Amino acid sequence: MSQREPDKKVVFSSVKEMPPMAVSLWSMRYNKTGSWRNLRPIINYEKCVYCQICWKFCPEPAISLEPVEIDGKVKPKPVIDYDYCKGCGICWTECPTNAIETVEEEK
Amino acid sequence: MRKVLMGNHALSWGATLSRVQVIAAYPITPQTQVVELLSEICADGTLDAKFIKVESEHSAMAACIGASATGARAFTATSAQGLALMHEMLHWAVGGRLPVVMGNINRAMAPPWTIWTEQNDSLSQRDTGWMQVYCQNNQEVLDSVIQAYKVSENQKVLLPTMIVLDAFVLSHTMEVVEIPEQEKVDEYLPPYNPPYKLDPKEPHAFGGLTGPDGYFELRYMIQEAMEEAKNVWKETGKEFGELFGREYGLIETYRVDDADFLIISSATIASTARVAVDVLRDKGVKAGLLRVRVFRPFPSEEVRDVVKGVKKAVVIDRNISFGASGIFYQEVKAALYNEEHKPPVFGIITGLGGRDVRVEDIVEMSEDVLKREKPESDIIWKGVRV
Numbered sequence: 001m002s003q004r005e006p007d008k009k010v011v012f013s014s015v016k017e018m019p020p021m022a023v024s025l026w027s028m029r030y031n032k033t034g035s036w037r038n039l040r041p042i043i044n045y046e047k048c049v050y051c052q053i054c055w056k057f058c059p060e061p062a063i064s065l066e067p068v069e070i071d072g073k074v075k076p077k078p079v080i081d082y083d084y085c086k087g088c089g090i091c092w093t094e095c096p097t098n099a100i101e102t103v104e105e106e107k
Numbered sequence: 108m109r110k111v112l113m114g115n116h117a118l119s120w121g122a123t124l125s126r127v128q129v130i131a132a133y134p135i136t137p138q139t140q141v142v143e144l145l146s147e148i149c150a151d152g153t154l155d156a157k158f159i160k161v162e163s164e165h166s167a168m169a170a171c172i173g174a175s176a177t178g179a180r181a182f183t184a185t186s187a188q189g190l191a192l193m194h195e196m197l198h199w200a201v202g203g204r205l206p207v208v209m210g211n212i213n214r215a216m217a218p219p220w221t222i223w224t225e226q227n228d229s230l231s232q233r234d235t236g237w238m239q240v241y242c243q244n245n246q247e248v249l250d251s252v253i254q255a256y257k258v259s260e261n262q263k264v265l266l267p268t269m270i271v272l273d274a275f276v277l278s279h280t281m282e283v284v285e286i287p288e289q290e291k292v293d294e295y296l297p298p299y300n301p302p303y304k305l306d307p308k309e310p311h312a313f314g315g316l317t318g319p320d321g322y323f324e325l326r327y328m329i330q331e332a333m334e335e336a337k338n339v340w341k342e343t344g345k346e347f348g349e350l351f352g353r354e355y356g357l358i359e360t361y362r363v364d365d366a367d368f369l370i371i372s373s374a375t376i377a378s379t380a381r382v383a384v385d386v387l388r389d390k391g392v393k394a395g396l397l398r399v400r401v402f403r404p405f406p407s408e409e410v411r412d413v414v415k416g417v418k419k420a421v422v423i424d425r426n427i428s429f430g431a432s433g434i435f436y437q438e439v440k441a442a443l444y445n446e447e448h449k450p451p452v453f454g455i456i457t458g459l460g461g462r463d464v465r466v467e468d469i470v471e472m473s474e475d476v477l478k479r480e481k482p483e484s485d486i487i488w489k490g491v492r493v
Contacts, residue, residue, distance in 0.1 A: 011320075012321070012324070015324045015327055015328055015331075018321075018324055018325075018328070019302070019303060020204045020265055020302070020325075020328050020332070021202065021203050021204040021265075021303065021313065021314070021325070022202070022313065022314050022315060022317045022321070022322075022325060023303050023311045023312070023313055024311050024312035024313075024315055
Protein backbone atom coordinates (compact mmCIF):
# COMPACT_ATOMS: atom_id res chain seq x y z
CA MET A 1 0.00 0.00 0.00
CA SER A 2 1.16 3.52 -0.74
CA GLN A 3 2.53 5.75 1.96
CA ARG A 4 -0.18 7.91 3.45
CA GLU A 5 0.57 11.51 2.72
CA PRO A 6 -1.98 13.96 4.09
CA ASP A 7 -2.97 16.89 1.89
CA LYS A 8 -1.82 15.05 -1.21
CA LYS A 9 -3.82 13.05 -3.69
CA VAL A 10 -3.05 9.33 -3.44
CA VAL A 11 -2.11 8.08 -6.89
CA PHE A 12 -1.46 4.40 -7.53
CA SER A 13 0.87 3.45 -10.32
CA SER A 14 -0.36 -0.16 -10.41
CA VAL A 15 -3.06 -2.42 -9.01
CA LYS A 16 -0.39 -4.17 -6.96
CA GLU A 17 -0.36 -1.31 -4.49
CA MET A 18 -4.08 -0.55 -4.58
CA PRO A 19 -6.52 -1.72 -1.91
CA PRO A 20 -9.07 -4.12 -3.43
CA MET A 21 -12.03 -1.82 -2.79
CA ALA A 22 -12.55 1.92 -3.23
CA VAL A 23 -11.42 2.94 0.23
CA SER A 24 -10.32 6.45 1.11
CA LEU A 25 -6.69 6.74 2.15
CA TRP A 26 -7.00 10.16 3.74
CA SER A 27 -7.58 11.58 0.28
CA MET A 28 -10.53 13.68 1.55
CA ARG A 29 -7.91 16.13 2.83
CA TYR A 30 -6.90 16.64 -0.74
CA ASN A 31 -10.36 16.32 -2.24
CA LYS A 32 -11.90 19.58 -1.05
CA THR A 33 -15.48 19.21 -2.18
CA GLY A 34 -16.28 22.84 -1.36
CA SER A 35 -15.18 23.60 -4.90
CA TRP A 36 -18.50 22.13 -6.11
CA ARG A 37 -20.41 24.99 -4.45
CA ASN A 38 -22.50 27.47 -6.46
CA LEU A 39 -23.98 29.44 -3.54
CA ARG A 40 -21.90 30.38 -0.52
CA PRO A 41 -23.79 30.53 2.79
CA ILE A 42 -22.74 33.37 5.11
CA ILE A 43 -23.96 33.42 8.70
CA ASN A 44 -25.15 36.80 9.93
CA TYR A 45 -24.25 36.56 13.62
CA GLU A 46 -26.45 39.61 14.38
CA LYS A 47 -29.49 37.42 13.60
CA CYS A 48 -28.11 34.04 14.82
CA VAL A 49 -29.81 32.76 17.98
CA TYR A 50 -27.33 29.86 18.50
CA CYS A 51 -30.10 27.25 18.19
CA GLN A 52 -27.74 24.72 16.46
CA ILE A 53 -30.35 23.76 13.86
CA CYS A 54 -27.97 24.45 10.94
CA TRP A 55 -25.33 22.28 12.63
CA LYS A 56 -27.82 19.45 13.12
CA PHE A 57 -29.08 19.56 9.54
CA CYS A 58 -25.76 19.98 7.70
CA PRO A 59 -25.35 16.64 5.88
CA GLU A 60 -21.64 16.97 5.15
CA PRO A 61 -21.10 17.92 8.11
CA ALA A 62 -19.37 21.21 7.25
CA ILE A 63 -20.69 23.24 10.19
CA SER A 64 -18.94 23.01 13.51
CA LEU A 65 -19.80 24.68 16.82
CA GLU A 66 -17.32 26.88 18.60
CA PRO A 67 -18.02 28.05 22.16
CA VAL A 68 -18.22 31.85 22.43
CA GLU A 69 -19.01 33.99 25.45
CA ILE A 70 -21.96 36.30 24.90
CA ASP A 71 -23.40 38.37 27.77
CA GLY A 72 -21.56 36.21 30.28
CA LYS A 73 -22.93 32.94 28.83
CA VAL A 74 -21.09 30.37 26.72
CA LYS A 75 -23.00 29.77 23.48
CA PRO A 76 -22.35 27.44 20.51
CA LYS A 77 -21.38 29.55 17.53
CA PRO A 78 -21.86 27.82 14.16
CA VAL A 79 -18.87 28.09 11.83
CA ILE A 80 -18.94 26.92 8.22
CA ASP A 81 -15.98 25.01 6.78
CA TYR A 82 -15.87 26.29 3.20
CA ASP A 83 -13.40 23.57 2.17
CA TYR A 84 -16.22 21.05 2.36
CA CYS A 85 -19.51 23.03 2.25
CA LYS A 86 -21.13 22.11 -1.08
CA GLY A 87 -23.76 24.87 -0.82
CA CYS A 88 -26.68 22.46 -0.68
CA GLY A 89 -28.95 25.07 0.90
CA ILE A 90 -30.29 23.00 3.77
CA CYS A 91 -28.87 25.33 6.45
CA TRP A 92 -30.37 28.50 5.03
CA THR A 93 -33.68 26.76 4.39
CA GLU A 94 -33.88 25.45 7.95
CA CYS A 95 -32.57 28.55 9.79
CA PRO A 96 -35.55 29.86 11.85
CA THR A 97 -34.33 33.48 11.88
CA ASN A 98 -33.11 33.66 8.25
CA ALA A 99 -29.63 34.36 9.57
CA ILE A 100 -27.91 32.59 6.71
CA GLU A 101 -27.50 34.66 3.59
CA THR A 102 -26.22 33.45 0.23
CA VAL A 103 -23.74 34.88 -2.19
CA GLU A 104 -23.13 33.49 -5.65
CA GLU A 105 -19.66 32.04 -6.06
CA GLU A 106 -17.50 33.51 -8.82
CA LYS A 107 -14.45 32.08 -10.49
CA MET B 108 -24.17 -36.47 14.11
CA ARG B 109 -26.68 -37.36 11.45
CA LYS B 110 -29.94 -35.57 10.95
CA VAL B 111 -32.79 -35.72 8.47
CA LEU B 112 -32.87 -32.21 7.05
CA MET B 113 -34.68 -30.33 4.33
CA GLY B 114 -32.44 -28.27 2.06
CA ASN B 115 -33.57 -25.05 3.71
CA HIS B 116 -32.53 -26.25 7.14
CA ALA B 117 -29.24 -27.51 5.70
CA LEU B 118 -28.58 -23.87 4.81
CA SER B 119 -29.47 -22.78 8.36
CA TRP B 120 -27.15 -25.41 9.82
CA GLY B 121 -24.37 -24.37 7.46
CA ALA B 122 -24.69 -20.76 8.62
CA THR B 123 -24.85 -21.79 12.29
CA LEU B 124 -21.75 -23.98 12.07
CA SER B 125 -19.97 -21.13 10.28
CA ARG B 126 -20.70 -19.02 13.39
CA VAL B 127 -22.24 -16.19 11.39
CA GLN B 128 -22.52 -12.99 13.40
CA VAL B 129 -25.23 -11.09 11.53
CA ILE B 130 -28.30 -12.48 9.78
CA ALA B 131 -30.68 -10.16 7.93
CA ALA B 132 -33.41 -11.64 5.78
CA TYR B 133 -36.92 -11.16 4.50
CA PRO B 134 -39.16 -14.20 4.11
CA ILE B 135 -40.16 -15.50 0.68
CA THR B 136 -41.41 -18.93 -0.39
CA PRO B 137 -39.56 -21.30 -0.78
CA GLN B 138 -36.81 -19.80 1.38
CA THR B 139 -38.84 -19.05 4.54
CA GLN B 140 -37.67 -21.98 6.70
CA VAL B 141 -34.02 -20.99 6.30
CA VAL B 142 -34.48 -17.89 8.39
CA GLU B 143 -37.26 -19.33 10.56
CA LEU B 144 -34.80 -21.85 11.97
CA LEU B 145 -32.00 -19.28 12.18
CA SER B 146 -34.22 -16.87 14.13
CA GLU B 147 -35.00 -19.68 16.61
CA ILE B 148 -31.32 -20.56 16.91
CA CYS B 149 -30.49 -16.89 17.58
CA ALA B 150 -33.38 -16.47 20.03
CA ASP B 151 -32.47 -19.49 22.16
CA GLY B 152 -28.84 -18.40 22.35
CA THR B 153 -27.38 -21.37 20.44
CA LEU B 154 -25.85 -18.92 17.99
CA ASP B 155 -24.38 -15.65 19.19
CA ALA B 156 -25.58 -13.60 16.24
CA LYS B 157 -27.56 -10.44 15.64
CA PHE B 158 -30.77 -11.25 13.79
CA ILE B 159 -31.97 -8.13 11.94
CA LYS B 160 -35.57 -8.05 10.80
CA VAL B 161 -35.87 -5.93 7.69
CA GLU B 162 -38.63 -4.63 5.45
CA SER B 163 -37.30 -5.91 2.11
CA GLU B 164 -34.60 -7.99 0.48
CA HIS B 165 -32.88 -4.79 -0.65
CA SER B 166 -32.55 -3.85 3.02
CA ALA B 167 -31.52 -7.40 3.96
CA MET B 168 -28.55 -7.24 1.62
CA ALA B 169 -27.80 -3.66 2.70
CA ALA B 170 -27.68 -4.82 6.34
CA CYS B 171 -25.38 -7.73 5.43
CA ILE B 172 -23.11 -5.34 3.53
CA GLY B 173 -22.91 -2.95 6.48
CA ALA B 174 -22.22 -5.83 8.85
CA SER B 175 -19.59 -7.34 6.60
CA ALA B 176 -17.90 -3.95 6.22
CA THR B 177 -17.34 -3.89 9.98
CA GLY B 178 -15.69 -7.29 9.77
CA ALA B 179 -18.68 -9.40 10.87
CA ARG B 180 -19.60 -12.64 9.12
CA ALA B 181 -22.99 -12.01 7.47
CA PHE B 182 -25.61 -14.34 6.03
CA THR B 183 -28.91 -14.02 4.21
CA ALA B 184 -31.17 -16.13 2.04
CA THR B 185 -33.76 -15.40 -0.61
CA SER B 186 -35.47 -16.52 -3.82
CA ALA B 187 -36.59 -15.19 -7.20
CA GLN B 188 -38.26 -11.76 -6.83
CA GLY B 189 -36.41 -11.23 -3.56
CA LEU B 190 -33.09 -11.78 -5.28
CA ALA B 191 -34.14 -9.45 -8.09
CA LEU B 192 -34.94 -6.76 -5.53
CA MET B 193 -31.46 -7.22 -4.06
CA HIS B 194 -29.85 -6.68 -7.44
CA GLU B 195 -28.45 -3.21 -6.81
CA MET B 196 -27.01 -4.25 -3.46
CA LEU B 197 -25.40 -7.35 -4.98
CA HIS B 198 -23.09 -5.01 -6.89
CA TRP B 199 -22.27 -3.13 -3.67
CA ALA B 200 -21.17 -6.35 -1.96
CA VAL B 201 -18.87 -7.19 -4.87
CA GLY B 202 -17.41 -3.69 -5.33
CA GLY B 203 -16.91 -3.41 -1.56
CA ARG B 204 -15.15 -6.80 -1.74
CA LEU B 205 -17.32 -8.08 1.09
CA PRO B 206 -17.48 -11.84 1.70
CA VAL B 207 -21.22 -12.10 2.36
CA VAL B 208 -22.67 -15.57 1.82
CA MET B 209 -26.30 -16.10 0.88
CA GLY B 210 -28.54 -18.98 0.06
CA ASN B 211 -30.70 -18.61 -3.01
CA ILE B 212 -33.46 -21.12 -3.56
CA ASN B 213 -33.96 -21.26 -7.32
CA ARG B 214 -37.54 -20.20 -7.97
CA ALA B 215 -38.94 -19.19 -11.36
CA MET B 216 -39.52 -15.48 -11.90
CA ALA B 217 -43.00 -13.93 -12.02
CA PRO B 218 -45.20 -13.11 -13.76
CA PRO B 219 -47.14 -15.30 -13.62
CA TRP B 220 -46.69 -15.86 -9.90
CA THR B 221 -45.06 -19.18 -9.34
CA ILE B 222 -42.93 -20.76 -6.66
CA TRP B 223 -41.38 -23.79 -8.39
CA THR B 224 -37.81 -24.23 -9.41
CA GLU B 225 -35.92 -22.68 -12.33
CA GLN B 226 -32.47 -21.12 -12.54
CA ASN B 227 -33.28 -17.79 -14.17
CA ASP B 228 -33.36 -15.89 -10.87
CA SER B 229 -29.74 -16.64 -9.94
CA LEU B 230 -28.48 -16.66 -13.52
CA SER B 231 -29.89 -13.16 -13.99
CA GLN B 232 -27.29 -12.14 -11.38
CA ARG B 233 -24.48 -13.87 -13.30
CA ASP B 234 -22.55 -10.71 -14.13
CA THR B 235 -22.70 -9.03 -10.70
CA GLY B 236 -19.43 -10.65 -9.58
CA TRP B 237 -21.01 -12.99 -7.01
CA MET B 238 -19.57 -16.46 -6.99
CA GLN B 239 -22.26 -19.10 -7.55
CA VAL B 240 -22.39 -22.72 -6.40
CA TYR B 241 -25.16 -25.00 -7.69
CA CYS B 242 -25.85 -27.83 -5.24
CA GLN B 243 -27.14 -31.32 -5.98
CA ASN B 244 -28.15 -32.50 -2.50
CA ASN B 245 -28.73 -31.22 1.01
CA GLN B 246 -25.37 -32.41 2.31
CA GLU B 247 -23.67 -30.34 -0.35
CA VAL B 248 -25.83 -27.36 0.62
CA LEU B 249 -24.64 -27.48 4.23
CA ASP B 250 -21.02 -28.15 3.33
CA SER B 251 -20.97 -25.45 0.66
CA VAL B 252 -22.02 -22.71 3.09
CA ILE B 253 -19.00 -23.48 5.27
CA GLN B 254 -16.69 -23.75 2.26
CA ALA B 255 -18.12 -20.53 0.81
CA TYR B 256 -17.04 -18.47 3.83
CA LYS B 257 -13.59 -20.05 3.61
CA VAL B 258 -13.27 -19.06 -0.06
CA SER B 259 -15.02 -15.69 0.14
CA GLU B 260 -12.94 -14.54 3.11
CA ASN B 261 -9.64 -15.60 1.52
CA GLN B 262 -7.60 -12.39 1.18
CA LYS B 263 -6.87 -13.18 -2.45
CA VAL B 264 -10.60 -13.53 -3.19
CA LEU B 265 -12.79 -11.26 -1.00
CA LEU B 266 -15.93 -11.80 -3.06
CA PRO B 267 -19.42 -12.83 -1.95
CA THR B 268 -20.90 -16.27 -2.67
CA MET B 269 -24.40 -17.42 -3.55
CA ILE B 270 -25.25 -21.01 -2.58
CA VAL B 271 -27.94 -22.11 -4.99
CA LEU B 272 -30.43 -24.96 -4.51
CA ASP B 273 -33.57 -26.04 -6.34
CA ALA B 274 -36.92 -25.03 -4.90
CA PHE B 275 -38.75 -27.97 -3.32
CA VAL B 276 -36.58 -30.61 -5.04
CA LEU B 277 -34.01 -29.71 -2.39
CA SER B 278 -35.45 -26.90 -0.31
CA HIS B 279 -38.38 -28.93 1.06
CA THR B 280 -37.09 -32.47 0.54
CA MET B 281 -35.82 -34.34 3.58
CA GLU B 282 -32.48 -36.08 3.23
CA VAL B 283 -29.98 -37.58 5.64
CA VAL B 284 -27.30 -35.00 6.29
CA GLU B 285 -24.08 -35.50 8.25
CA ILE B 286 -23.65 -32.52 10.57
CA PRO B 287 -19.94 -31.77 10.99
CA GLU B 288 -18.57 -31.28 14.49
CA GLN B 289 -18.29 -27.63 15.52
CA GLU B 290 -14.63 -27.96 16.59
CA LYS B 291 -13.69 -29.32 13.19
CA VAL B 292 -15.57 -26.52 11.43
CA ASP B 293 -13.76 -24.00 13.64
CA GLU B 294 -10.47 -25.57 12.64
CA TYR B 295 -11.41 -25.31 8.95
CA LEU B 296 -12.92 -21.85 9.14
CA PRO B 297 -11.04 -19.36 11.35
CA PRO B 298 -12.63 -16.00 12.31
CA TYR B 299 -12.84 -13.39 9.55
CA ASN B 300 -10.18 -10.69 9.61
CA PRO B 301 -10.59 -8.16 6.78
CA PRO B 302 -7.79 -5.91 5.53
CA TYR B 303 -9.99 -2.79 5.77
CA LYS B 304 -13.06 -2.38 7.90
CA LEU B 305 -15.48 0.22 9.21
CA ASP B 306 -13.81 1.21 12.44
CA PRO B 307 -14.25 4.57 14.19
CA LYS B 308 -10.68 4.29 15.48
CA GLU B 309 -9.35 4.24 11.93
CA PRO B 310 -11.89 6.00 9.77
CA HIS B 311 -12.11 5.41 6.04
CA ALA B 312 -14.73 6.22 3.45
CA PHE B 313 -15.81 3.17 1.45
CA GLY B 314 -17.05 3.11 -2.13
CA GLY B 315 -16.66 6.87 -2.61
CA LEU B 316 -16.62 8.60 -5.95
CA THR B 317 -13.94 7.07 -8.15
CA GLY B 318 -13.15 8.47 -11.56
CA PRO B 319 -11.88 6.81 -14.71
CA ASP B 320 -8.36 6.93 -13.23
CA GLY B 321 -9.22 4.29 -10.63
CA TYR B 322 -12.43 2.42 -11.45
CA PHE B 323 -10.89 0.39 -14.28
CA GLU B 324 -8.22 -1.08 -11.97
CA LEU B 325 -10.83 -1.98 -9.35
CA ARG B 326 -12.74 -3.96 -11.98
CA TYR B 327 -9.54 -5.65 -13.14
CA MET B 328 -8.90 -6.73 -9.56
CA ILE B 329 -12.34 -8.34 -9.28
CA GLN B 330 -11.63 -10.44 -12.36
CA GLU B 331 -8.18 -11.37 -11.02
CA ALA B 332 -9.83 -12.39 -7.74
CA MET B 333 -12.32 -14.54 -9.67
CA GLU B 334 -9.47 -16.29 -11.47
CA GLU B 335 -7.65 -16.86 -8.18
CA ALA B 336 -10.91 -18.10 -6.65
CA LYS B 337 -10.85 -21.11 -8.97
CA ASN B 338 -7.73 -22.38 -7.21
CA VAL B 339 -9.10 -21.46 -3.80
CA TRP B 340 -12.34 -23.39 -4.42
CA LYS B 341 -10.29 -26.42 -5.47
CA GLU B 342 -7.82 -26.20 -2.57
CA THR B 343 -10.46 -25.60 0.09
CA GLY B 344 -12.63 -28.35 -1.42
CA LYS B 345 -9.75 -30.77 -1.06
CA GLU B 346 -9.05 -29.60 2.48
CA PHE B 347 -12.73 -30.08 3.26
CA GLY B 348 -12.42 -33.65 2.02
CA GLU B 349 -9.43 -34.33 4.24
CA LEU B 350 -11.23 -33.02 7.34
CA PHE B 351 -14.79 -34.17 6.71
CA GLY B 352 -14.47 -36.98 4.17
CA ARG B 353 -16.41 -35.20 1.44
CA GLU B 354 -14.30 -33.57 -1.26
CA TYR B 355 -15.63 -30.85 -3.54
CA GLY B 356 -14.33 -29.46 -6.82
CA LEU B 357 -15.39 -26.89 -9.37
CA ILE B 358 -16.99 -29.67 -11.41
CA GLU B 359 -17.96 -33.24 -10.72
CA THR B 360 -17.70 -36.05 -13.25
CA TYR B 361 -19.29 -39.48 -13.40
CA ARG B 362 -18.17 -42.33 -15.69
CA VAL B 363 -16.38 -39.98 -18.07
CA ASP B 364 -13.10 -41.88 -18.44
CA ASP B 365 -14.16 -43.94 -21.44
CA ALA B 366 -17.26 -41.91 -22.32
CA ASP B 367 -17.98 -40.80 -25.86
CA PHE B 368 -21.35 -39.23 -25.05
CA LEU B 369 -21.41 -36.58 -22.34
CA ILE B 370 -24.36 -35.10 -20.47
CA ILE B 371 -23.61 -31.69 -18.94
CA SER B 372 -25.92 -30.17 -16.36
CA SER B 373 -26.12 -28.63 -12.92
CA ALA B 374 -28.00 -28.83 -9.61
CA THR B 375 -30.58 -31.64 -9.20
CA ILE B 376 -30.98 -32.29 -12.93
CA ALA B 377 -27.35 -33.38 -12.80
CA SER B 378 -28.00 -35.79 -9.92
CA THR B 379 -30.95 -37.25 -11.84
CA ALA B 380 -28.74 -37.49 -14.93
CA ARG B 381 -26.30 -39.66 -12.99
CA VAL B 382 -28.96 -42.40 -12.89
CA ALA B 383 -29.72 -41.76 -16.56
CA VAL B 384 -26.03 -42.37 -17.35
CA ASP B 385 -26.29 -45.82 -15.73
CA VAL B 386 -29.43 -46.59 -17.73
CA LEU B 387 -27.72 -45.50 -20.96
CA ARG B 388 -24.64 -47.57 -20.09
CA ASP B 389 -26.90 -50.63 -19.62
CA LYS B 390 -28.25 -49.94 -23.10
CA GLY B 391 -24.71 -49.93 -24.50
CA VAL B 392 -24.16 -46.17 -24.75
CA LYS B 393 -20.81 -45.02 -23.40
CA ALA B 394 -22.36 -42.14 -21.47
CA GLY B 395 -20.81 -39.89 -18.85
CA LEU B 396 -21.84 -36.88 -16.78
CA LEU B 397 -20.26 -33.52 -16.11
CA ARG B 398 -21.87 -31.50 -13.35
CA VAL B 399 -20.97 -27.83 -13.17
CA ARG B 400 -20.89 -27.10 -9.43
CA VAL B 401 -19.20 -23.70 -9.35
CA PHE B 402 -20.70 -21.60 -12.13
CA ARG B 403 -18.92 -18.35 -11.22
CA PRO B 404 -15.98 -18.36 -11.54
CA PHE B 405 -16.69 -20.56 -14.58
CA PRO B 406 -14.39 -23.61 -14.65
CA SER B 407 -13.57 -23.28 -18.37
CA GLU B 408 -10.39 -25.32 -18.21
CA GLU B 409 -11.96 -28.23 -16.32
CA VAL B 410 -14.96 -28.25 -18.66
CA ARG B 411 -12.72 -28.16 -21.75
CA ASP B 412 -10.63 -31.06 -20.48
CA VAL B 413 -13.67 -33.30 -20.13
CA VAL B 414 -15.68 -32.20 -23.16
CA LYS B 415 -12.93 -32.29 -25.76
CA GLY B 416 -12.44 -36.02 -25.20
CA VAL B 417 -15.98 -37.08 -26.15
CA LYS B 418 -17.71 -37.50 -29.52
CA LYS B 419 -20.91 -35.72 -28.63
CA ALA B 420 -22.13 -33.61 -25.73
CA VAL B 421 -25.50 -32.31 -24.60
CA VAL B 422 -26.15 -29.52 -22.11
CA ILE B 423 -29.43 -29.71 -20.21
CA ASP B 424 -30.56 -26.27 -19.04
CA ARG B 425 -33.39 -25.46 -16.64
CA ASN B 426 -33.08 -21.81 -17.65
CA ILE B 427 -33.19 -19.69 -20.77
CA SER B 428 -31.60 -16.50 -21.99
CA PHE B 429 -34.50 -15.27 -24.08
CA GLY B 430 -33.41 -14.49 -27.60
CA ALA B 431 -30.37 -16.73 -27.27
CA SER B 432 -30.40 -20.20 -25.67
CA GLY B 433 -29.72 -22.12 -22.47
CA ILE B 434 -27.18 -20.30 -20.32
CA PHE B 435 -24.95 -23.23 -19.31
CA TYR B 436 -25.06 -24.23 -23.00
CA GLN B 437 -23.64 -20.84 -24.03
CA GLU B 438 -20.94 -21.02 -21.39
CA VAL B 439 -19.84 -24.54 -22.33
CA LYS B 440 -19.73 -23.68 -26.03
CA ALA B 441 -17.76 -20.50 -25.32
CA ALA B 442 -15.21 -22.48 -23.30
CA LEU B 443 -14.66 -24.81 -26.28
CA TYR B 444 -14.62 -22.34 -29.14
CA ASN B 445 -10.85 -21.95 -29.49
CA GLU B 446 -10.19 -25.69 -29.24
CA GLU B 447 -9.07 -27.32 -32.47
CA HIS B 448 -10.89 -30.59 -31.82
CA LYS B 449 -14.27 -30.19 -30.26
CA PRO B 450 -17.39 -32.33 -30.36
CA PRO B 451 -20.80 -31.06 -31.46
CA VAL B 452 -22.61 -29.70 -28.40
CA PHE B 453 -26.42 -29.85 -28.24
CA GLY B 454 -28.53 -27.61 -26.03
CA ILE B 455 -31.71 -28.84 -24.38
CA ILE B 456 -34.10 -26.63 -22.48
CA THR B 457 -36.44 -28.44 -20.14
CA GLY B 458 -38.12 -28.32 -16.75
CA LEU B 459 -38.86 -24.58 -16.76
CA GLY B 460 -41.09 -23.41 -13.93
CA GLY B 461 -40.35 -26.58 -11.98
CA ARG B 462 -41.81 -29.09 -14.42
CA ASP B 463 -40.48 -32.48 -13.36
CA VAL B 464 -37.43 -33.86 -15.15
CA ARG B 465 -37.24 -37.61 -14.57
CA VAL B 466 -34.57 -40.21 -15.31
CA GLU B 467 -36.58 -41.53 -18.28
CA ASP B 468 -36.86 -37.97 -19.65
CA ILE B 469 -33.07 -37.58 -19.64
CA VAL B 470 -32.63 -41.01 -21.23
CA GLU B 471 -35.12 -40.05 -23.95
CA MET B 472 -33.41 -36.69 -24.55
CA SER B 473 -30.05 -38.42 -24.81
CA GLU B 474 -31.32 -41.02 -27.28
CA ASP B 475 -32.81 -38.23 -29.38
CA VAL B 476 -29.51 -36.34 -29.41
CA LEU B 477 -27.59 -39.53 -30.22
CA LYS B 478 -29.68 -39.88 -33.40
CA ARG B 479 -28.77 -36.36 -34.57
CA GLU B 480 -25.56 -35.64 -36.40
CA LYS B 481 -25.12 -31.99 -35.44
CA PRO B 482 -27.18 -29.30 -33.72
CA GLU B 483 -29.57 -27.67 -36.17
CA SER B 484 -30.51 -24.94 -33.72
CA ASP B 485 -29.30 -23.66 -30.37
CA ILE B 486 -32.35 -25.00 -28.55
CA ILE B 487 -33.91 -28.45 -28.48
CA TRP B 488 -37.11 -28.09 -26.42
CA LYS B 489 -38.05 -31.06 -24.29
CA GLY B 490 -41.33 -31.55 -22.50
CA VAL B 491 -43.03 -28.39 -23.71
CA ARG B 492 -46.45 -28.76 -25.33
CA VAL B 493 -46.08 -27.00 -28.68
